[in-house]
Amino acid sequence: MKRILIIGATGHVGRQVLSQLTAAGAHVRALSRNPDAAGLPPQVEVVRGDLTLPETLDRCLDGIDTVFLVCVAPPDAFAPALERIAKHTRHLVFLSAPLKTAHPLFQQPNPFRARAEQFERLIETSGLQWTFLRPGMLASNALGWWAPQIRAGDVVRWPYLAVPTAPIDERDIAAVAVRALCEDGHAGAEYVLTGPQSLRQFEQVATIGRTIGRALRIEEITPEEWRRELPEFVPPFAANMLLDAWAAAVGQPAFVTSTVSKITGMPPRTFRDWVTDNAAEFQ
Numbered sequence: 001m002k003r004i005l006i007i008g009a010t011g012h013v014g015r016q017v018l019s020q021l022t023a024a025g026a027h028v029r030a031l032s033r034n035p036d037a038a039g040l041p042p043q044v045e046v047v048r049g050d051l052t053l054p055e056t057l058d059r060c061l062d063g064i065d066t067v068f069l070v071c072v073a074p075p076d077a078f079a080p081a082l083e084r085i086a087k088h089t090r091h092l093v094f095l096s097a098p099l100k101t102a103h104p105l106f107q108q109p110n111p112f113r114a115r116a117e118q119f120e121r122l123i124e125t126s127g128l129q130w131t132f133l134r135p136g137m138l139a140s141n142a143l144g145w146w147a148p149q150i151r152a153g154d155v156v157r158w159p160y161l162a163v164p165t166a167p168i169d170e171r172d173i174a175a176v177a178v179r180a181l182c183e184d185g186h187a188g189a190e191y192v193l194t195g196p197q198s199l200r201q202f203e204q205v206a207t208i209g210r211t212i213g214r215a216l217r218i219e220e221i222t223p224e225e226w227r228r229e230l231p232e233f234v235p236p237f238a239a240n241m242l243l244d245a246w247a248a249a250v251g252q253p254a255f256v257t258s259t260v261s262k263i264t265g266m267p268p269r270t271f272r273d274w275v276t277d278n279a280a281e282f283q
């Protein structure tokens with residue numbers, strides 16, 4: 001059985017990958033910068049490591065065959081970390097983005113995109129076998145975007161409400177990741193992953209309201225108003241990235257793929273399924 005390390009195991013996607021691998025009885029280890037605060041099940045082996053401190057990675061990678069990698073660390077950290085990964089393991093499943101998909105939502109220049117392209121180039125020349133997962137909008141974005149407003153009251157103020165996306169449940173990304181990590185035959189594959197439906201942002205917020213039984217008032221605001229009202233933790237470049245993507249996607253249906261079904265044999269969960277299972281986050 002392959003021995004698997006999850007880097008990013010405490011995040012939205014990695015936590016689901018870990019949970020599904022553990023349920024399947026896989027031999028799995030989690031990396032975290034702070035194992036004491038990781039909040040992972042007690043039976044999981046959690047090892048302290050930090051992508052920005054490559055010397056911490058050898059112990060995490062000892063005896064590992066395959067790595068699932070989420071990298072939100074600064075770009076400079078990537079090459080030295082990848083070198084360590086390539087020294088110890090054979091196969092890397094990397095959480096990337098739909099960099100090659102010709103839909104305007106995914107094609108606007110921004111620092112996140114440049115960073116992911118740089119990471120992919122390094123992986124492709126690392127000598128590792130690789131699989132790239134390319135999810136579109138994560139359903140879990142709703143936790144940072146709309147949950148704070150819905151917890152605080154009945155009004156949601158948001159720009160570009162008519163723009164559709166196809167939010168994907170992180171459990172479906174994880175289900176594809178588990179196949180890529182555990183089965184042979186995924187080396188060199190690039191999986192563009194979306195949810196099953198094109199839903200306008202307005203419809204997504206309305207789905208949350210209906211599912212949690214609240215009458216929400218959804219108000220369109222301008223990008224300038226949105227910038228002024230954004231929480232401080234959203235850096236301007238992240239706000240610009242989203243505004244540019246939404247502006248470019250006005251009037252276009254969302255890009256929807258059937259990749260989740262093809263790889264897992266199960267249809268992807270709807271946004272309503274995701275809200276039902278995360279309803280407590282909005283209350």
Ligand SMILES: NC(=O)c1ccc[n+]([C@@H]2O[C@H](COP(=O)([O-])OP(=O)(O)OC[C@H]3O[C@@H](n4cnc5c(N)ncnc54)[C@H](OP(=O)(O)O)[C@@H]3O)[C@@H](O)[C@H]2O)c1
Nearest residue numbers: 008009010011012013032033050051052073135136137138
């Ligand atoms: N949001 C979207 O719509 C979207 C769409 C496509 C692709 N993506 C990609 O998805 C990724 C984010 O995934 P996510 O939402 O699951 O992440 P997340 O919830 O933000 O979690 C980030 C994870 O990275 C770990 N981490 C942070 N800094 C680290 C470091 N220096 N060394 C080691 N681990 C570190 C954290 O672990 P500890 O704190 O425990 O160390 C945590 O588990 C990004 O690469 C993004 O580009 C997002």
